[in-house]
Amino acid sequence: MKIRRGDHVMVLSGKHKGMRGEVVRALPKEDRVVVEGVNRVKRHQRTTQTRKRAGIIEKDLPVPVSIVALECPKEHAPARVGYQVSEDGTKKRVCARCGEGL
Ligand SMILES: [Zn+2]
Secondary structure, eight states: OOOOTTOEEEEOSSTTTTOEEEEEEEETTTTEEEETTTTEEEEEEOOOSSOOOOEEEEEEOOEEGGGEEEEETTTTEEOOEEEEEOTTSOEEEEETTTOOBO
């Protein structure tokens, strides 16, 4: 998975198309990511032994990583991810279109 926690992504399709946000959690095993503010749902909770407060909480549910894309900071558009290998052998993610580091 090319997308990691802390990345800024755009949603490309589905109910939340056009939304932008930061990845707060990456779930590589499920090919899903949790994006701040995207797929937010309200959950009604009762108190339990471990949870003393009842009420409505808002929660962001994971979305498939296939519907989000990294946002190129230069073009403000979805980026295709490329890799650039520098002379010391470290790999860097770049925008495949304009070469901007991601
Ligand atoms: Zn770009």
